[in-house]
Amino acid sequence: MAGIRIHILRCGSIEPAREAVFGGGSGPGAALRHAAAAAAGRIELPCMCYLIEHPKGLVLVDTGVGRVFSPSGSFDAAASRALIGAPMTAYLRPSVAEGQSISERLSAMGLSPADIDILLLSHLDADHIGGLHELRGVKRILLPEDEYYWSCRMVYKLRQPAALWSDMPIERFWYRGSPLGSNRWASDLFADESVMLINLPGHTDGLCATLIRNGGRFVLLASDAALCRENIDSLTPPGFCFDKGMGRKSLEYIRSLRAESGCEAVLISHDREERRDTLLL
Numbered sequence: 433m434a435g436i437r438i439h440i441l442r443c444g445s446i447e448p449a450r451e452a453v454f455g456g457g458s459g460p461g462a463a464l465r466h467a468a469a470a471a472a473g474r475i476e477l478p479c480m481c482y483l484i485e486h487p488k489g490l491v492l493v494d495t496g497v498g499r500v501f502s503p504s505g506s507f508d509a510a511a512s513r514a515l516i517g518a519p520m521t522a523y524l525r526p527s528v529a530e531g532q533s534i535s536e537r538l539s540a541m542g543l544s545p546a547d548i549d550i551l552l553l554s555h556l557d558a559d560h561i562g563g564l565h566e567l568r569g570v571k572r573i574l575l576p577e578d579e580y581y582w583s584c585r586m587v588y589k590l591r592q593p594a595a596l597w598s599d600m601p602i603e604r605f606w607y608r609g610s611p612l613g614s615n616r617w618a619s620d621l622f623a624d625e626s627v628m629l630i631n632l633p634g635h636t637d638g639l640c641a642t643l644i645r646n647g648g649r650f651v652l653l654a655s656d657a658a659l660c661r662e663n664i665d666s667l668t669p670p671g672f673c674f675d676k677g678m679g680r681k682s683l684e685y686i687r688s689l690r691a692e693s694g695c696e697a698v699l700i701s702h703d704r705e706e707r708r709d710t711l712l713l
């Protein structure tokens with residue numbers, strides 16, 4: 433297959449509690465503590481989207497923090513609270529600098545939403561779908577059925593307010609039994625095994641990672657199965673994890689893929705150490 437180019441697009445940032453990123457605590461008590469963390473106890477993380485130039489189409493993964501969260505380009509508590517409420521605003525402190533929202537990034541590349549063949553939503557958390565309304569006109573929007581199904585949970589209603597996504601024409605797809613993934617569930621996007629959508633549950637139930645393969649080499653877009661490389665190295669799920677047991681299994685799976693000789697890269701959505709802008713597979 434001709435080369436597959438992957439663009440890493442930084443679309444805003446979040447500033448959660450350092451303790452939450454590196455694994456400290458989960459559940460309502462920890463969430464309240466993390467939301468109340470002082471500035472010195474927080475860490476700024478980028479929110480990455482990926483544009484995949486595949487011979488069968490242009491695929492975008494996630495939408496980052498939308499301009500609507502951050503009209504002036506800096507953290508705007510009032511704008512964010514109107515979208516995701518006060519607790520999640522305090523937890524995430526989302527912002528997106530001028531020129532960095534997903535539609536602004538695409539426009540700078542000479543692209544409009546209508547040029548995108550498939551928009552894949554790795555999961556429904558606000559920092560991944562915040563720019564969704566900027567992308568009206570994309571040809572298809574895909575979401576795992578399991579992510580949609582479990583969006584009824586109260587914790588997800590807080591993390592993923594339906595107003596951010598429910599009015600968009602989202603197609604849901606099923607994972608099927610597969611040798612891939614910590615849950616042994618995956619879906620073959622182009623029916624040629626070149627782009628496999630893999631369930632790595634833990635952070636959310638339906639979380640979708642993307643495995644892009646070409647000629648024996650591969651790149652894994654791990655979404656939020658980890659929030660930093662240390663999570664993978666130490667098999668410590670971050671505090672954002674809905675189910676720590678599943679989260680640890682998913683980290684074990686990522687670590688096993690990372691050790692394979694064909695592994696070109698494991699990219700995680702909030703990796704503050706990532707310096708690359710493009711990868712060619």
Ligand SMILES: [Zn+2]
Nearest residue numbers: 557559656701
């Ligand atoms: Zn995230």
